[in-house]
Amino acid sequence: MKRVFAIIPVFNRKEITLFCLRKLQEIVRADFTLDIVVIDDGSQDGTSDAIQTEYPEVHLLHGDGNLWWTGCINKGIRYARNRGCDYILTLNDDTTFDPDFLSVLLQVSQDHSNAVVGSLMVYQNETSTFYIAGAIRKGFRKTIHANYVGSDRLNLVDCVEADCLPGRSLLIPVAVIEKAGLFDEKRFPHGNADHEFTLRCKYRLGFSILVAVKSRVYTELNTRIINVFIVRSRKSEFIKSFINTRYGHNIRNVINTAFMHKNFSAGIFDLMVTIMGLIKIVLLKLLLPERYLKNIFATLNRESIFVQNS
Numbered sequence: 477m478k479r480v481f482a483i484i485p486v487f488n489r490k491e492i493t494l495f496c497l498r499k500l501q502e503i504v505r506a507d508f509t510l511d512i513v514v515i516d517d518g519s520q521d522g523t524s525d526a527i528q529t530e531y532p533e534v535h536l537l538h539g540d541g542n543l544w545w546t547g548c549i550n551k552g553i554r555y556a557r558n559r560g561c562d563y564i565l566t567l568n569d570d571t572t573f574d575p576d577f578l579s580v581l582l583q584v585s586q587d588h589s590n591a592v593v594g595s596l597m598v599y600q601n602e603t604s605t606f607y608i609a610g611a612i613r614k615g616f617r618k619t620i621h622a623n624y625v626g627s628d629r630l631n632l633v634d635c636v637e638a639d640c641l642p643g644r645s646l647l648i649p650v651a652v653i654e655k656a657g658l659f660d661e662k663r664f665p666h667g668n669a670d671h672e673f674t675l676r677c678k679y680r681l682g683f684s685i686l687v688a689v690k691s692r693v694y695t696e697l698n699t700r701i702i703n704v705f706i707v708r709s710r711k712s713e714f715i716k717s718f719i720n721t722r723y724g725h726n727i728r729n730v731i732n733t734a735f736m737h738k739n740f741s742a743g744i745f746d747l748m749v750t751i752m753g754l755i756k757i758v759l760l761k762l763l764l765p766e767r768y769l770k771n772i773f774a775t776l777n778r779e780s781i782f783v784q785n786s
Contacts, residue, residue, distance in 0.1 A: 477508060478562040479509050480561065480647075481511045481556035481559075481563070481565065482510060483513050483549055483567065484512065485552075486515065486516050486517070487518065488519045490519070493514070496571065503579075504579050505579075508579075510578070511559070512534045513535040514536050516538050517539035517547075537552065544665040544666040545643070546659045546661035546666060547665065550661055563647055563650060565645070566644075566645075567645055567646075568695070573595070573692065573693045574691070576691075577595055581688050582647065584688040590649040590651055590683070591686045593691075594609075594644075594647070594674075594688070595644070596609055596630075596691060597644065597694075597695060598692055599694075599695065605627070608622045609623045610639070610674075611623055611639060613640075616745065617742055629689075633689060634688065634690065635687060636687045637685065637687075639678060640675045641685060641687065642670050644695060645691070659673050664733075666722060666729075668733050672736050672737070701724065706769060714758075730751070734747035735747070
């Protein structure tokens with residue numbers, strides 16, 4: 477029996493967290509045991525009390541509000557490794573999933589020599605459904621793009637190769653962590669730590685990075701991505717977001733991402749292009765009325781779905 481530890485960071489969304497824990501009770505557990513570790517990073521809405529009351533079997537850890545996503549994940553990994561685990565599953569509490577999503581992840585990882593495996597992400601709006609199999613890097617800048625899979629391919633393949641994966645539903649063999657180390661919470665405290673980790677596993681250590689297309693996880697659009705947030709935010713709130721760790725477009729994250737596992741010249745070029753793009757977006761926010769911004773930035777489309785960690 478393989479022992480899997482699910483690591484779930486949470487902060488101030490009690491009902492969402494409880495629903496996630498409820499769904500985890502329903503998953504298929506064939507050849508593995510599942511320990512659930514929740515890291516509450518300073519919630520003030522009674523999240524921890526509710527978990528202790530309704531799910532006393534959950535391993536509940538605490539932070540002071542400064543762990544962010546990456547610090548929570550690392551805290552959970554250290555805890556799990558000290559208790560003897562075979563696999564780490566990083567999971568966000570705002571996801572829903574098929575009952576066999578974890579069984580499928582485990583099977584794909586075992587079939588491909590302890591590969592790092594992510595779930596297929598499913599996004600839906602009123603008219604469309606998007607299937608995203610991790611992310612791929614393109615061009616000289618090695619920019620990261622969502623890897624869309626057409627619905628016609630879903631029944632033809634068991635897994636799809638990717639360059640990097642989101643941490644929303646990510647299965648990592650502990651043997652990989654022993655070689656790769658923890659997530660980089662210094663450079664990427666909240667956004668892109670998952671991408672950096674999986675890029676490190678693939679390009680520095682040679683591990684396979686795969687998406688199990690039959691492991692389905694359903695999630696909503698992150699409202700903090702820049703081309704959604706620009707429409708929904710006040711001007712002052714939008715400007716302040718560039719120094720706020722919660723947002724993937726904060727300046728620190730932009731600089732570190734530009735040089736993430738690429739040579740210096742590609743990093744400099746990527747940083748320059750990215751900053752010019754951000755300046756353009758800021759000018760649009762400051763100068764255009766909201767009705768024009770809504771026309772320019774779609775709420776949900778192929779370009780806007782590329783999301784950071786929530």
